[in-house]
Amino acid sequence: MTEQTALPDEAAVRAALRQVIDPEVGVNIVDLGLIYEIDSRPERCLVEMTMTSPACPLGAMIVDEVKAALAPLLPASCPADVRLVWDPPWDPSMMSEDSRQHFGW
Numbered sequence: 001m002t003e004q005t006a007l008p009d010e011a012a013v014r015a016a017l018r019q020v021i022d023p024e025v026g027v028n029i030v031d032l033g034l035i036y037e038i039d040s041r042p043e044r045c046l047v048e049m050t051m052t053s054p055a056c057p058l059g060a061m062i063v064d065e066v067k068a069a070l071a072p073l074l075p076a077s078c079p080a081d082v083r084l085v086w087d088p089p090w091d092p093s094m095m096s097e098d099s100r101q102h103f104g105w
Contacts, residue, residue, distance in 0.1 A: 006075075007040045007041070007042065007045070007074070007075070007078065008040060008045070008073040008074070009040070010038045010040070012073060013038045013040065013045065013047070013070065013073065014030050014035070014038065016069045016070055016072075016073055017029055017030050017035060017047070017066060017069055017070075018030045018031070019069050020062060020065045020066055020069050022034070022052070022058075022062065023058060023061075024052075024056075024058065025052070025103075027095075027099050027102065029049065029062065029066070030096075031095060031096040031098060031099040032052070032094075032095055032096075032099060033090065033093075033094025033095045033096070033099075034049050034050050034051065034052070034090065034094075035047065035048075035049050036048045036049060036050060036085060040078075041078075042077070042078060043078065044078060044079055044080070044081045045070060045073075045074055045078055045079070045080050045081065046081045046083070047066060047070070047080065047081070047082045047083070048083050048085050049063075049066065049082065049083070049084060049085070050084065050085055050086060050089075050090045051084065051090065052090050053090075054086055059084060063082050063084065066080065066082050067080045067082055092105055
């Protein structure tokens, strides 16, 4: 396998993050509205995200899954910098329309 050298754009990062499913609700973290910012630079790929609740017991596991989903996209010299943020607080209006319909909202 050859090492990837080009940085992924935001669309590629979002596509990779759609593989990460919130196990409590069974929907990917992008469509849940948990991804707040994506910023790819040569020195790091920043992803700011939140959880549906600060009390989410699976937060660390989901962050690890985000890093694992991004690893194949990033050059070895560009680590994934995944940060949990709580402002603004998540609410269901941040979900995609398809996700809201999935839950009947």
